[in-house]
Amino acid sequence: xxxxxxxxxxxxxxxxxxxxxxxxxxxxxxxxxxxxxxxxxxxxxxxxxxxxxxxxxxxxxxxxxxxxxxxxxxxxxxxxxxxxxxxxxxx
Numbered sequence: 465x466x467x468x469x470x471x472x473x474x475x476x477x478x479x480x481x482x483x484x485x486x487x488x489x490x491x492x493x494x495x496x497x498x499x500x501x502x503x504x505x506x507x508x509x510x511x512x513x514x515x516x517x518x519x520x521x522x523x524x525x526x527x528x529x530x531x532x533x534x535x536x537x538x539x540x541x542x543x544x545x546x547x548x549x550x551x552x553x554x555x
Contacts, residue, residue: 484522488515492523493532496543503542 492513496502504512510520524541527533533541536548 484519484526488513488519488523489526492527496527496533500543501546503536503540503546505540509541 492509495512506517506521506524509515509524510517513520513523515523524533528535528541531544534544535541
């Protein structure tokens, strides 16, 4: 992916990635880089980053599309390659 200027927008190929402010994506990525085992639901992420739900969902979708995050079986977003924790498994 090409470098983006602060405040620029993320555009996906053929409209598959939502139009999201790159600063918001970088902020969310930074949280996951600071806390490698961070695992958040979309609601928790929106609260942590003080975003409305649609914006947060778009930010998470960008990070998933870029291969940085994945969604666990219980619906939490975590960095790709994060070891599975017992609370992430469905009983």
